[in-house]
Amino acid sequence: MSRKQAGRLDRAVAAFRAGEPVLIHDFADREGETDIVYPADAVAPADVARMRNDAGGLVCLALSDAVAEAVGLPFLEDALSHPATGDHDLAYDDRSSFSLPVNHRDTFTGITDEDRARTIGELASMADAVEAGVEYGPDEFAAEFRSPGHVHVLRGAPGGIADRVGHTELGLALAAEAGRPPAVVVCEMLDDGSGAALxxxxxxxxxxRHDVPYVEGSELVEALR
Structure with a gap:
């Protein structure tokens, strides 16, 4: 890794450690997308608004495989029986990382910036507790969260970026390096003119322009795998 690449990585880790967002571009031969990525425990309503307005993609929360397993969150395609869930035939990956969409039970509709920030923050607290060894399983999860909801949960691959190099795993690897809980928020950045990926x-x-670190997925994989 060059000195310039290492500098970009150091800046991204420092931003995440401080609770600030990072832009991550995955790979030109994969999705070819840049996501704005936040440590989930630092997301406030204003950050949800920023993702809506500046990014425009789907606001999702990625959990590590270990946390998702502890609370019984499946891959969505495994939880549904409709024929549409059978063969995704994804051009960029073997499977989708989507799990259940949820709302925290103390939210109203779940879609407002305040409601989504509340759900995101509570999911981050749950992930931090599970990682710390607190006994927290599917029943405890169901007591706090309901599905369907408006925060789309993603489940990381078991081996992280050694198994899969989507934004889910790249963001979680950055969180681990920065000492944050295993929960990150990702949102695709779209181009207002073309409607395609930015x-x-x-x-x-x-x-x-906004003083946000930008890092290539390949640089994260090289440094953190």
Missing amino acids: PPDAAREYAR
Whole structure:
């Protein structure tokens, strides 16, 4: 890894450690997308609004495989029996990382910035507790969260970036390196003009303009695998 790449990685880790967002571009031959990624325990309503307005993709929360397993969160395709869930035929991966969409039970509709920030924060607290060894299983999860809801939960691959290199795993690897709970929020950045994924050059310009670290997925894999 070059000195310039190492500097980008150090800045991304430092931002995450401070509770600030990072832009992560995965791979040109994968999704080819840049996501804005937050440590979930630092997300406030204003951050949800930023993702809605500046990114425009789907606001999702990624949990580590160990946390998802502890609370019984399945891969969504395994939990549904409708024929549409049978063969995804994804061009960029073997399977989707989607699990259950949830709301915290103290939210109202679940879709407002305040409601989604509440659900995200409570999921992060749950993940932190599970990682610390607190006894917390499916029944405890169901007592706090209901499904369907408006925060889409993603389940990380068991081996993290050694198994899969989607934004789910890249974000979780960054959280682990920064000492944050195993819960991150990811949202795809879309181009207002074309409606397609925001091109990397435009994502880098956004990062420069807003003083947000930008890092390539390949750099994270090289440094953290």
